[in-house]
Amino acid sequence: MKIEGSIALVTGANRGLGAAFARGLLAAGAAKVYAAARDPARITLPGVMPVRLDVTQPEHIAALAHELRDVTLLVNNAGIAEFGSLLDPNAIDALHRQFETNAVGPLRLVQAFAPVLAGNGGGAVVNVLSVLSWLTMPGTGAYSASKAAGWALGNALRQELKAQDTELLAVHSAVIDTDMGRGIPGQKIAPDDVVRQVIAALEAGQPELLADPTTQHVHAGLVAQPRAYIGA
Ligand SMILES: NC(=O)c1ccc[n+]([C@@H]2O[C@H](COP(=O)([O-])OP(=O)(O)OC[C@H]3O[C@@H](n4cnc5c(N)ncnc54)[C@H](OP(=O)(O)O)[C@@H]3O)[C@@H](O)[C@H]2O)c1
Known part of the structure; x- marks a missing residue:
C-alpha cells in the first residue's frame, strides 16, 4: 500500500x-496518525492524534473502531515481554498476560478494524512479532509462545483478509534498542531502522519482513541441521 495519504492507527505509540x-509514518507522508496509548497524556509527538487504548480491553477496541472510521493502516505494535522459567508456577499467569497483550489483543483489533479497512479500500495490517516467534531460549518460553501464536493468527488472517483486499505484514526482529531491549546484551537494531524497512515492505506489498541478519539466520535455521529451535 502507499503510505502517502494513508491514515494509520499505531498501538503502544507513546514510546519505543x-x-x-x-514519527516515521508522518515523515513518509501519512495524512493522519492516531497514536494510541494506555495513557494518551504520554503522547508528546507533534502532529499526531492521541487516543486511549489498552489492547487487553475489548471495550476500548470497540469504541475506537466505532470512532475512527477513516483508518487505512493498523499497526499492531503494543507488546509486553515477561521473561522467566516456564517451570515457575507464576509462568501460567505470565503466559496469560502475554497472550492477552501480544496475541489476543492484536486479533481483536483486526476483527474490529477489518470492516473499517474494507470500507476504505482494503489497506493493511502490520503485526509486530519477533525472532522469538520461531526461537526460544531459557526464560523466553511464554513470550515466544505468545509471538508464535501471533504469527499463526496472522498467517490465517492474511488469507481471510485477502477477500477484502487488506494486506497483512508480519514483522520479525531480533533485539530492538528500546526499553524492552534494555539489559539484553549484544547488537540492537534502531527502532527507526525497523520502521524504515516496514514502510518499504508495505509499499512493496510484502507479507513478511525479517528485519536483521539474526532473524534471517534463525529463519534459515528452521530447516537447517541442527534445527535452530531445538536449542541454539
Ligand atoms: N525491543 C525488542 O527487542 C523487540 C524485539 C522484537 C519485537 N519486539 C516487539 O516490538 C513491539 C514494541 O516493543 P518495544 O520494543 O517498543 O517495547 P517497549 O519499549 O517496552 O514499549 C512497549 C509499548 O507497548 C505498550 N503496551 C504494553 N501493553 C499494552 C497494553 N495492554 N495496551 C496498550 N499498550 C500497551 C507500552 O505502553 P506503556 O508505556 O503504557 O507500558 C509501550 O508503549 C512489541 O510488540 C515487542 O514485542 C520488541
Missing part, C-alpha cells in the same frame, strides 16, 4: 518502536 512508527 511505537513512537518510531508514529
Whole structure:
C-alpha cells in the first residue's frame, strides 16, 4: 500500500518502536496518525492524534473502531515481554498476560478494524512479532509462545483478509534498542531502522519482513541441521 495519504492507527505509540512508527509514518507522508496509548497524556509527538487504548480491553477496541472510521493502516505494535522459567508456577499467569497483550489483543483489533479497512479500500495490517516467534531460549518460553501464536493468527488472517483486499505484514526482529531491549546484551537494531524497512515492505506489498541478519539466520535455521529451535 502507499503510505502517502494513508491514515494509520499505531498501538503502544507513546514510546519505543511505537513512537518510531508514529514519527516515521508522518515523515513518509501519512495524512493522519492516531497514536494510541494506555495513557494518551504520554503522547508528546507533534502532529499526531492521541487516543486511549489498552489492547487487553475489548471495550476500548470497540469504541475506537466505532470512532475512527477513516483508518487505512493498523499497526499492531503494543507488546509486553515477561521473561522467566516456564517451570515457575507464576509462568501460567505470565503466559496469560502475554497472550492477552501480544496475541489476543492484536486479533481483536483486526476483527474490529477489518470492516473499517474494507470500507476504505482494503489497506493493511502490520503485526509486530519477533525472532522469538520461531526461537526460544531459557526464560523466553511464554513470550515466544505468545509471538508464535501471533504469527499463526496472522498467517490465517492474511488469507481471510485477502477477500477484502487488506494486506497483512508480519514483522520479525531480533533485539530492538528500546526499553524492552534494555539489559539484553549484544547488537540492537534502531527502532527507526525497523520502521524504515516496514514502510518499504508495505509499499512493496510484502507479507513478511525479517528485519536483521539474526532473524534471517534463525529463519534459515528452521530447516537447517541442527534445527535452530531445538536449542541454539
Ligand atoms: N525491543 C525488542 O527487542 C523487540 C524485539 C522484537 C519485537 N519486539 C516487539 O516490538 C513491539 C514494541 O516493543 P518495544 O520494543 O517498543 O517495547 P517497549 O519499549 O517496552 O514499549 C512497549 C509499548 O507497548 C505498550 N503496551 C504494553 N501493553 C499494552 C497494553 N495492554 N495496551 C496498550 N499498550 C500497551 C507500552 O505502553 P506503556 O508505556 O503504557 O507500558 C509501550 O508503549 C512489541 O510488540 C515487542 O514485542 C520488541
